Amino acid sequence: MSSLEARLQRLEDQVAILAVVAAYGPAVDSGSAGVAAELFTQDGVYDVSPTPLVGAAAVAEMVDSPGHQGLIGRGCAHLQGIPQIAVEGDTAVAVNHSVVLLKTPDGFDVWRVAANRWELRRTPEGWKVARRVNRLLDGDPGAAALLRL
Amino acid sequence: MSSLEARLQRLEDQVAILAVVAAYGPAVDSGSAGVAAELFTQDGVYDVSPTPLVGAAAVAEMVDSPGHQGLIGRGCAHLQGIPQIAVEGDTAVAVNHSVVLLKTPDGFDVWRVAANRWELRRTPEGWKVARRVNRLLDGDPGAAALLRL
């Protein structure tokens, strides 16, 4: 691989991983269960409180669940902070903040603000999430530590 | 066009469209009416409630309007979520969230949270917005559906 191609590949990886992170919020806020699930590897884990989602199918089930559909019906936005990304061969780690906003009668509330660590894998279908850990930034030192790349 | 150049072009398109989306908020929050207008094609439409803005000149007029100047005078921030971008030749679609924050006596309120679909066109002056649809995420299924790329 030429030096130019290696540099190009590094940029492509960064931009592709940014796109994976960017895709999560629009997928879940539009109720696109299949799109959200396909961001993960089949055995991917979304380690979120109180119950981790194990397997891509569990992510789809979460989107289709009454709880999540209730958020969409009320009006919600799952926003992602700009991720910091470190690629090493066919794996990568990204860390960022995430924010969930919920409609109220006269505006929106900031409901959840969390730290995220994304572990990604290069697959024949592009970069996918093998594991995402999400913890509320409520003063828990373990949550804050997730933001160290 | 060589394979390397085609890959480079794809990255340039992604980064250029990200820059168009990133430019909107700083332009309107600094009262830069001309900068905001130039993000759109001359016949571009910003389909926002309650009154769509038709033509780049209408975007400039909105920025200069007493309503918008009042927001700036109070303190406001038009934030953009990281867009998901799909380019096809000389057109592209991007979807993202947008958030408007407003100063209050003791902090800031989350005033508006919306879904956006941006339709962009490659022009001799770079990528421009031909149409942007913005709908409040207040539970309206049509608003949520805008987030499907």
Added chain:
Amino acid sequence: MSSLEARLQRLEDQVAILAVVAAYGPAVDSGSAGVAAELFTQDGVYDVSPTPLVGAAAVAEMVDSPGHQGLIGRGCAHLQGIPQIAVEGDTAVAVNHSVVLLKTPDGFDVWRVAANRWELRRTPEGWKVARRVNRLLDGDPGAAALLRL
């Protein structure tokens, strides 16, 4: 330098500067004083109210200060809006919004929303911040003007 390489370099600069901006929040919210300091040149200035931080070491001291540690202990998130970036040779300017969210008993408050102008320099260790100006978007025309690239 070939035309392809020049185009690649331009993209690398954009992506690298995006990464510098993205790194600030996770660094300070995880108490990583050294990481936050290394984003700045040794004589870099973070011009923030009420007391500008002069030198990278002052940024580290701010992260380690009781005031900032108190924010982490309560739960906080320093979010960055997508920056607009203009590179010229070995210097660059980026402008964006920043938002600080703080934990409350029943959610999170939007504590600070600011305009930022980042002046960056290409160094042997990559792009670093020579000066970052941050002003609260509270209606102050000088703060809003910072958002003009």
